[in-house]
Amino acid sequence: MPSALINVPAKAKRGDVIEIKTLMSHIMETGYRHTASGDSVPRDIITSFICRFNGNEIFRADLFPAISANPFLSFFTTANASGKFEFEWVGDKGFSETASASITVE
Amino acid sequence: MDESTRRDFFVLAGGAAVLAITLRPAEATPAMLASAIRNVVGSAPVKTGKVKLDIPPLVENGNTVPMTVSVASPMAPEDHVTRIHVFNEKNPQPNIGNFHLSPQAGRAQVTARIRLADSQKGVAIARLSDGTFWSASADVVVTLAACTEEVI
Numbered sequence: 679m680p681s682a683l684i685n686v687p688a689k690a691k692r693g694d695v696i697e698i699k700t701l702m703s704h705i706m707e708t709g710y711r712h713t714a715s716g717d718s719v720p721r722d723i724i725t726s727f728i729c730r731f732n733g734n735e736i737f738r739a740d741l742f743p744a745i746s747a748n749p750f751l752s753f754f755t756t757a758n759a760s761g762k763f764e765f766e767w768v769g770d771k772g773f774s775e776t777a778s779a780s781i782t783v784e
Numbered sequence: 785m786d787e788s789t790r791r792d793f794f795v796l797a798g799g800a801a802v803l804a805i806t807l808r809p810a811e812a813t814p815a816m817l818a819s820a821i822r823n824v825v826g827s828a829p830v831k832t833g834k835v836k837l838d839i840p841p842l843v844e845n846g847n848t849v850p851m852t853v854s855v856a857s858p859m860a861p862e863d864h865v866t867r868i869h870v871f872n873e874k875n876p877q878p879n880i881g882n883f884h885l886s887p888q889a890g891r892a893q894v895t896a897r898i899r900l901a902d903s904q905k906g907v908a909i910a911r912l913s914d915g916t917f918w919s920a921s922a923d924v925v926v927t928l929a930a931c932t933e934e935v936i
């Protein structure tokens with residue numbers, strides 16, 4: 679069962695630069711590993727991550743097998759208005775997960 | 785007789801060495817790194833500076849290596865970082881991640897945890913809104929490699 683951990687400050691002053699931390703549970707199988715019997719293990723990774731604020735894209739990442747299992751990403755944004763952050767992870771084998779977090783800007 | 789067994793031994797040993805080399809997992813070469821960078825920057829020159837790539841110089845476990853890229857930029861609408869690309873030299877493929885930023889970010893800094901298959905060089909390249917590319921690199925020594933180990 680995939681699950682996301684999101685860390686966004688609940689409150690911020692207008693104009694503050696805030697850090698957003700996200701972690702999604704995922705094996706991030708590289709596709710370069712083999713089982714003991716020699717079969718290759720097919721690639722299964724998250725290929726893209728998007729963060730939107732009130733519907734506008736503010737951050738996007740293309741991920742490759744060189745990203746660790748349970749991808750952790752941290753980035754910054756300027757708090758200009760109260761609203762909702764929406765996070766989306768898309769990957770191999772139809773993987774698609776979303777999460778959201780709200781912020782109050784004073 | 786002694787001579788022939790000695791020669792046989794060397795032939796066998798040589799064959800085993802060749803086999804060991806061909807059995808090594810595919811790894812990116814500095815040439816693949818260069819071509820991956822070319823794919824991103826095209827023919828534009830890449831200057832050194834402005835970018836800071838933070839990776840611990842010595843890591844025990846290549847499966848989770850903390851990495852932070854930060855770029856000295858005011859992140860104003862007229863002067864900001866649009867993209868950050870991170871590459872490596874010796875993993876099976878040269879790309880690590882591409883990060884797309886907007887002026888709203890306020891600070892051009894991205895952190896992720898990455899895999900490194902060998903002791904190698906990491907390269908971060910930032911594209912600014914004026915179309916220029918800036919880069920930084922860092923050398924890492926990895927004691928336990930990632931990516932290609934057997935599944936148990």
